[in-house]
Amino acid sequence: MEDFLNAFALLSNFVLVPAIAYGSQLALGALGVTLVFGILRFSNFAHGDTMAFGTMFTILATWWLQSLGVNLGPLPTALLALPVGILVCAIYVLICDRMVYKFYRKQKADPVIYLIASVGVMFVTNGIVRFIIGPDDQNFSDGQRFIIKARDFKTMTGLSEGISIKVSQGLTVVTVIIVVTALFWFLNKTRTGKSMRAYSDNEDLALLSGINPDKVVAVTWILAAALATIAGTLYGLDKSFKPFTYFQLLLPIFASAIVGGLGNPLGAIAGAFVIAFSEIMVTYAYKRFAGYLLPEEWLSGGLLQLLSTDYKFAVSFIILLLVLLFRPTGIFKGTGV
Amino acid sequence: MKKLVLSSAIAVGLSTVASSAVAEDISLGVFLGLTGPIESLVANMAPAAEQAIAEVSDSGKLLDGTKVTAIRADTTCVDAAAATAAIERLITSDKVSGVVGGDCSGVTTAALTNVALPNGMVMISPSATSPALSTVEDNGLFFRTAPSDARQGVVMKDIIMDKGYKEVAITYTNNDYGKGLADAFQTAFEEAGGSVTISAAHEDGKADYAAEVGALASAGGEVLVVAGYIDQGGKGIIQGSLDTGAFDTFVLPDGMVGDALPAAIGPDLNGSFGQAPGTDSEGAGKLVEMASGYDASSPFAAESYDAAALIMLAMQAAGSTDPNKYKDKVMEVANAPGEKILPGELAKGLEIIAGGGDIDYVGASNVELIGAGESAGNYREIEIKDGALSTVGYR
Numbered sequence: 001m002e003d004f005l006n007a008f009a010l011l012s013n014f015v016l017v018p019a020i021a022y023g024s025q026l027a028l029g030a031l032g033v034t035l036v037f038g039i040l041r042f043s044n045f046a047h048g049d050t051m052a053f054g055t056m057f058t059i060l061a062t063w064w065l066q067s068l069g070v071n072l073g074p075l076p077t078a079l080l081a082l083p084v085g086i087l088v089c090a091i092y093v094l095i096c097d098r099m100v101y102k103f104y105r106k107q108k109a110d111p112v113i114y115l116i117a118s119v120g121v122m123f124v125t126n127g128i129v130r131f132i133i134g135p136d137d138q139n140f141s142d143g144q145r146f147i148i149k150a151r152d153f154k155t156m157t158g159l160s161e162g163i164s165i166k167v168s169q170g171l172t173v174v175t176v177i178i179v180v181t182a183l184f185w186f187l188n189k190t191r192t193g194k195s196m197r198a199y200s201d202n203e204d205l206a207l208l209s210g211i212n213p214d215k216v217v218a219v220t221w222i223l224a225a226a227l228a229t230i231a232g233t234l235y236g237l238d239k240s241f242k243p244f245t246y247f248q249l250l251l252p253i254f255a256s257a258i259v260g261g262l263g264n265p266l267g268a269i270a271g272a273f274v275i276a277f278s279e280i281m282v283t284y285a286y287k288r289f290a291g292y293l294l295p296e297e298w299l300s301g302g303l304l305q306l307l308s309t310d311y312k313f314a315v316s317f318i319i320l321l322l323v324l325l326f327r328p329t330g331i332f333k334g335t336g337v
Numbered sequence: 338m339k340k341l342v343l344s345s346a347i348a349v350g351l352s353t354v355a356s357s358a359v360a361e362d363i364s365l366g367v368f369l370g371l372t373g374p375i376e377s378l379v380a381n382m383a384p385a386a387e388q389a390i391a392e393v394s395d396s397g398k399l400l401d402g403t404k405v406t407a408i409r410a411d412t413t414c415v416d417a418a419a420a421t422a423a424i425e426r427l428i429t430s431d432k433v434s435g436v437v438g439g440d441c442s443g444v445t446t447a448a449l450t451n452v453a454l455p456n457g458m459v460m461i462s463p464s465a466t467s468p469a470l471s472t473v474e475d476n477g478l479f480f481r482t483a484p485s486d487a488r489q490g491v492v493m494k495d496i497i498m499d500k501g502y503k504e505v506a507i508t509y510t511n512n513d514y515g516k517g518l519a520d521a522f523q524t525a526f527e528e529a530g531g532s533v534t535i536s537a538a539h540e541d542g543k544a545d546y547a548a549e550v551g552a553l554a555s556a557g558g559e560v561l562v563v564a565g566y567i568d569q570g571g572k573g574i575i576q577g578s579l580d581t582g583a584f585d586t587f588v589l590p591d592g593m594v595g596d597a598l599p600a601a602i603g604p605d606l607n608g609s610f611g612q613a614p615g616t617d618s619e620g621a622g623k624l625v626e627m628a629s630g631y632d633a634s635s636p637f638a639a640e641s642y643d644a645a646a647l648i649m650l651a652m653q654a655a656g657s658t659d660p661n662k663y664k665d666k667v668m669e670v671a672n673a674p675g676e677k678i679l680p681g682e683l684a685k686g687l688e689i690i691a692g693g694g695d696i697d698y699v700g701a702s703n704v705e706l707i708g709a710g711e712s713a714g715n716y717r718e719i720e721i722k723d724g725a726l727s728t729v730g731y732r
Contacts, residue, residue, distance in 0.1 A: 014554055018547030036437070118729050137568055139601055152583030162582050239573065244542050262448060276545075283548045285535070285555035303556055309549045310511065310538045 002159065009290035013150065021169040021238060023276030024176040029253035030260065030268035031183065031316040033226045038120040038263035039200045039220045040101070042114030047228060048250035049125035052243050053092060054229025055236050056133045058085030061141045061205055065144065074167065076237055085233060094328055095119050097221050105217075122247075129243045136165030138241040141168065168238040174233060179227070181240040182268060187265070251313075252279075255320050257281070262329025270331055273314045283309045362404040363658050365390055365648060366427035368438030368448070368460075369641075370414035375440060375464075381635035382463060383409060385701075388628065389645035389683065395652040396684035397655055398691065407645075412439040418446035428456045434658040435648040436460045437641065442467030442513045447477050459660040461647055461667070463640035465516045471709055473673075477664050482640040482647070482704055484614065484714025486514070489590060490521030492612055492716045492732050497560065497588060500610070504532050505588070506558035508549060508574055509539040510565040518564045518590055534558045541569035546577045554583030562588040567595045572602070574713045579605045586610075591636075596695055599724045606721050612727070615717030616703045617731055624680040624701035639701030640712070646683055647671055653690045671699045671706045696700075699723055 019213060029051065036044040044050075060080035098116050136289040148169050150162030187193040190216070199216045232246060239245070252275055260271025273323045285305040290298075307315065323330060366384050368447070369379045378417035394405040408431050410423040422440060429431045434459055445465040453460045454476060461504045462470075466489040472477070497505065507523060509515035523533050525604040526562045535556035540547045553561060553574075561584040565571025571593050578584040579602065587612030589598070601604050608611055614636070615621075624642055631637060648663075651668040655663035670686075675695035678686040686696045705713040718729045 014551035014583070018545070018551070018577075018581075022545045024545060104370070109459040132434075137339045137572070137601065146580075164581050166580060239545070239576075242542075242568075248542055259386060279545070280548045280551060288555045288557070304550070305552060305555075308537065309552050310540075314542075 003292040005157075006159050006269065007289050008162045009157075009159055009163050010289055010292070012271045013163045014112065015277075015284055017163065017165055017169060017212070019273075019280045022164075022280070023273040024172045025231060025235045025238065026096050026249075026252055026256045026273035026276055027108075027176055027269045029249060030178070030226035030256040030272045031265055033253055033257045034233065034260070034263055034265055034268040036049050037257070038265075039196055040114075040217065042111045042118065043254070043262075044224070045115065045118045045250065046096075046122040047224070047253065048248075049122050049129065049243075050093060051228040051232030051235070052227060052246035053125050054085045054089030055232035055241055055246070056085075057088040057128050058082055058229060059133065059138055059236070059241060061085060072143060073216045075171070076141050076143045076167070078140055078233055078237060079171075082230065084234055086226045086230045089229045090222045092125075093221045094218060094224045097123075097217065102139060115142055117268065122171050126243065126247060133243070135243055138236075139235045140241065143167065147182065155214050168234065172234045172238060175230065175319050179230060180265075181284075182251065183223070183227075185266065186223075190223045193263065196220060235236070242249045252316060254278075255316050257312070259320055259323050259330060261332040262328065264332045267330050267332030272295055274319065274331070278319055283307050283312045303318045339343060341693060343576070348715050350384075353698055359450040359505060361400070361658070362406070363434040364406045364431060364474050365425070365645065366431070366433040366436040366438065367407050367409045367645075368412055368420075368436050368440075369438045369463075370408065370444075371415075372410040373412075373414035375414050376719045378636055379440065379494055381633065381638040382440070382641040383626070384631040385624070385633055385638040385642040386463070386645040389642045389680075390649070392681070392683050393646070393649045393687065396687065398684050398687035399649055400656065400658065405649065408433060409517035410438075411446070412441065412444045414441040414444060417589070420444035420448050420449050424452045424458075424479055428452060428458050432480060433458075434652070435660060435663075437644045437648065438462055440464045440637075442470060442517070444453035446470060446473060449473065453478060457661050459648060459651075459664050459667070461644040463644045466528055467513045468521050469513070469517065470710060475709070477602055478660065479642075480647070480667050480706065481727040482700075482702055482712050483637065484712045485521075486518040487521040488524075488714040489612065489614075490518060490718065491525045492714070493522050493562070494525040494531070495732065496610065496612060497526070497562075498531065499527055501672070502559045503530070503646075504558050505551050505560050505562055506534045506584070507536040507562045507564065508535070508539055508553055509563075510592070511540050514592065515603045517566045519562075520615050522562065522564070539570040539574055543570065543573070546570065546573040549574055550581060550583055552582065553578065558585065560586045560588055562590070563593055564590050567598050568593045572598065575602060575606070584656065589663060594726065596726060599721050600727065604724055607723065608721065610718070612716040612718050612732070614714065615728075615731070616715040617717075618701075618703040618715070620679045620698070620699050620703060621699040627681050633701070640659075642680060642688075643698070643700035643702050643704050646680075646697060646700060647704070649692065650684070651697065653687050656681065668706050669708060670696055671698050672702050 033047050058081045061084035062078045148166040150164040153162040195211045256271035256275045257268050260267025285303040287304045376610035390405050390407045410427050412420040442465045459478050466486045469483045471485050507519050549700045564573045587609040591613040594613040628648050651663040651666040652658050654666035675697040678696050678698045707713045716732045719726050720729050
């Protein structure tokens with residue numbers, strides 16, 4: 001029995017907990033991408049850098065609060081600063097929409113033109129972030145670091161394997177549940193949410209029935225900015241803030257959104273967890289895990305690793321390819337790519 | 338009359354050409370990554386090389402008063418095509434007589450094999466540390482004042498063994514530097530009776546390192562060797578390992594040594610140890626004093642000064658600025674026997690050579706060229722104590 005518990009603790013510590021936290025971070029990012037795709041009908045490549053932009057202002061506000069001596073005790077101060085980041089980020093994306101995307105919307109441009117325009121916005125945002133906060137790592141987490149430490153878990157339970165859960169990981173999962181619930185409630189129950197879905201389903205009919213397109217577009221951008229800022233801040237709290245890493249996050253985020261079905265919010269969440277779990281589980285070395293469960297003579301001394309960690313990105317892209325081959329609209333029925 | 342004017346004009350033209358050939362002013366290429374991943378290091382490396390060049394030029398002692406100028410070119414550190422084009426320009430268009438550089442191992446190899454070797458140009462690199470450069474075909478044209486990572490692997494093995502660890506896990510950044518160092522260390526460590534549980538690559542700048550940490554933790558080991566970069570994946574792996582309790586102690590090679598690491602990780606890093614190129618020699622201190630407008634204690638700045646100095650001392654010893662003649666003298670001026678020459682004493686060295694004497698260039702980085710013309714290497718052993726780097730000793 002104890003062996004079984006040890007094996008479970010080991011797997012939780014190195015696979016389940018990190019994968020759930022990483023999956024939640026990806027889910028928030030993928031939700032933003034999928035929302036923009038569903039309603040404005042283009043793949044927004046600037047999303048990763050929008051995350052960096054919002055996070056940057058959250059960090060600046062956090063530093064200001066810290067300098068005033070304000071804090072949240074065990075929780076990170078960044079949570080208090082989050083509304084500032086969301087507000088500035090929303091203003092920024094609305095300005096971008098006014099200056100860039102509105103022009104193409106009037107022309108009824110092809111999605112691929114939007115996509116290229118968003119690459120331009122991506123580079124500009126990228127530059128602005130580096131200009132303001134610099135290309136270096138920024139650490140802005142404070143408060144308590146762990147909900148439970150591996151060492152404390154061991155002494156508490158008497159097991160030889162520990163589980164550690166960081167405050168940022170717990171916070172991420174809780175926030176994702178709250179944000180996703182709120183988002184679905186908003187889309188399904190409120191008038192604005194319903195008009196957004198109508199606009200997404202059939203633009204012409206929606207316009208005929210008197211829905212104000214400018215409002216739908218603006219609300220979509222504000223939601224996307226809020227999701228991006230929350231995702232970016234949670235990610236920065238868990239790891240650290242570095243503009244270049246946010247740019248790199250774009251790939252797994254898009255993989256998640258496409259695997260789940262672009263344009264489908266439920267799919268974005270499912271896709272994010274599929275990507276996160278597959279990256280970690282396929283490349284995990286099961287040597288110690290098997291050591292607890294199997295009799296010793298069965299073990300060969302190998303690492304029991306399916307693929308070396310070099311291939312973890314290959315894993316997510318193979319899944320992406322398979323999904324596109326056999327179910328082009330994604331696991332949940334999305335708009336298709 | 339017209340003819341006379343013309344012919345005298347030609348005569349004047351010819352005589353100026355002839356006189357400039359007598360003075361024979363030369364130039365050296367400073368071929369470093371002015372842009373790219375190590376641009377912050379190059380900001381101190383290039384001025385150091387140029388200081389040595391200015392020192393020799395101003396002394397007027399090189400080959401009867403030959404003036405030397407420096408011409409900069411960009412390796413970009415990562416783009417082999419751009420680096421090849423840049424050194425091509427230095428050699429064929431600027432007609433340099435020697436090259437200080439390149440900096441990163443990949444571009445240096447490309448520039449050497451594609452351009453310097455066919456053109457018979459001497460290159461002395463201050464910072465390319467890949468073990469592969471020890472065995473590359475170079476016709477005796479390539480030297481480096483930086484040690485090979487094969488050497489660092491051996492030093493790291495000694496430090497770990499001295500602390501009594503027998504079983505380690507390795508993670509390395511997936512490039513020439515990381516792979517070369519990890520392989521060199523693994524070979525040395527296993528020969529000495531240690532065992533390596535896993536040697537796993539990680540990519541820099543990625544979103545999440547949970548998979549890598551999981552694999553390393555499962556393989557186990559007393560300490561984790563992190564052959565990565567301080568502001569990239571190396572830091573992410575250490576943070577992840579500490580958070581999950583996978584490893585407590587880390588071994589930090591040169592790419593991971595810096596004040597930013599203990600500052601970012603905090604007290605959990607206490608007890609980790611490692612090494613970086615460094616010497617407590619007299620020359621290093623002297624260069625720091627001499628340096629104006631740049632920081633000579635920055636990594637590879639001392640090596641850059643020495644690389645430029647060696648080229649010009651070898652020219653003096655050969656009595657020629659022809660790379661194919663002075664290349665044979667580089668090892669001679671760098672090593673014993675002879676009078677020891679420190680930074681700031683280049684004029685003295687040139688005089689001794691002109692007078693038929695022998696010198697042993699020590700320079701700022703304690704130069705001692707071994708093997709195929711690379712620095713024997715001096716390393717500073719460090720340990721993290723109370724959240725700060727502290728120097729334990731030199732090896």
